[in-house]
Amino acid sequence: MRCEDVAELLPQVVDGGRADPSVRAHVEACLRCQAEMVQYRKLLKALHNLRTEVLEPAPGMLPGILASLEAVGERGAVRSLLSGHRAAYVGGVAVATAAAGAAGAFLVVSRGRRRVRLAS
Amino acid sequence: MAADLADLASAARAGDRAAFEGLVRATYADAYTLAYRLTGSEEDARDVVQDAYLRAYKGLKRFRGDASFSTWLHRITANCAATYLVKRRKARHEVLDEEQAPADERPEVDPEARAALAFERERLGAALQGLPAQMRAVVVLRDVYDLPHEAIARELGISEGAAKVRLHRARRRLRERMFPARGEPGGEEVADAV
Numbered sequence: 393m394r395c396e397d398v399a400e401l402l403p404q405v406v407d408g409g410r411a412d413p414s415v416r417a418h419v420e421a422c423l424r425c426q427a428e429m430v431q432y433r434k435l436l437k438a439l440h441n442l443r444t445e446v447l448e449p450a451p452g453m454l455p456g457i458l459a460s461l462e463a464v465g466e467r468g469a470v471r472s473l474l475s476g477h478r479a480a481y482v483g484g485v486a487v488a489t490a491a492a493g494a495a496g497a498f499l500v501v502s503r504g505r506r507r508v509r510l511a512s
Numbered sequence: 513m514a515a516d517l518a519d520l521a522s523a524a525r526a527g528d529r530a531a532f533e534g535l536v537r538a539t540y541a542d543a544y545t546l547a548y549r550l551t552g553s554e555e556d557a558r559d560v561v562q563d564a565y566l567r568a569y570k571g572l573k574r575f576r577g578d579a580s581f582s583t584w585l586h587r588i589t590a591n592c593a594a595t596y597l598v599k600r601r602k603a604r605h606e607v608l609d610e611e612q613a614p615a616d617e618r619p620e621v622d623p624e625a626r627a628a629l630a631f632e633r634e635r636l637g638a639a640l641q642g643l644p645a646q647m648r649a650v651v652v653l654r655d656v657y658d659l660p661h662e663a664i665a666r667e668l669g670i671s672e673g674a675a676k677v678r679l680h681r682a683r684r685r686l687r688e689r690m691f692p693a694r695g696e697p698g699g700e701e702v703a704d705a706v
Contacts, residue, residue: 403687435683436655439636442637456562461536461565
């Protein structure tokens with residue numbers, strides 16, 4: 393196996409990726425590939441160490457995030473308020489319609505009775 | 513800290529706005545750091561973080577608590593950054609600092625070692641910013657934030673195989689930049705140091 397072929401596989405072998413036994417055997421016997429493997433290990437360690445580093449955001453960032461959340465919260469509240477009003481409106485219309493229907497039916501029935509009484 | 517975040521997340525899910533604000537206060541610098549590493553720009557990172565918190569707030573009911581809130585937020589931030597970068601579609605070319613090799617591996621020992629670590633971080637940061645955005649996203653999420661391949665693929669909208677290929681290419685490029693061979697700029701000192 394040639395170093396050039398092994399070099400292609402080192403980035404996946406370095407953190408325990410699957411590797412053909414012949415690749416491992418080559419690395420064990422080849423100083424050049426071992427040196428590359430050491431470099432990859434150092435690289436991974438340095439990348440992993442970045443996790444502890446926290447950059448400082450600009451001072452206005454937190455108020456900006458909170459303000460945008462506030463705006464979303466207010467929009468949500470207004471929306472739920474409006475949908476509540478809409479439900480009340482629709483409910484009101486339905487009740488009014490039902491009441492009007494009942495009143496109409498009562499009038500028709502009572503007029504019919506009056507006509508019957510007059511006729512008798 | 514993790515327990516505090518879990519409590520805050522649980523209260524926020526129940527509709528406590530102040531608890532969600534507490535989550536933001538506790539995590540925004542970390543989210544900004546990730547967004548900056550993914551986008552390479554302070555301004556873009558700010559927009560990505562703002563978008564990420566809005567999405568998190570709206571999607572809080574979907575947070576089941578089986579992962580930590582930080583991990584969940586990292587995934588949302590990665591997704592927002594990917595969307596943002598696709599929209600932006602403009603290449604950024606940063607100048608790489610290739611002066612010297614990383615020096616000491618024991619930063620706790622002395623000020624010189626700490627300075628060396630800071631210098632190494634600066635070089636690594638520059639090398640990361642020199643990567644194409646798609647490659648940088650994969651290596652940052654995997655090797656810095658330890659997200660699984662499957663989660664990275666999902667958040668970036670690519671296949672798991674593609675995520676792995678990008679990761680290996682990114683590692684190779686970073687190694688070449690951090691440890692240039694003899695004859696390349698900075699190669700003499702590095703080759704001697706390794």
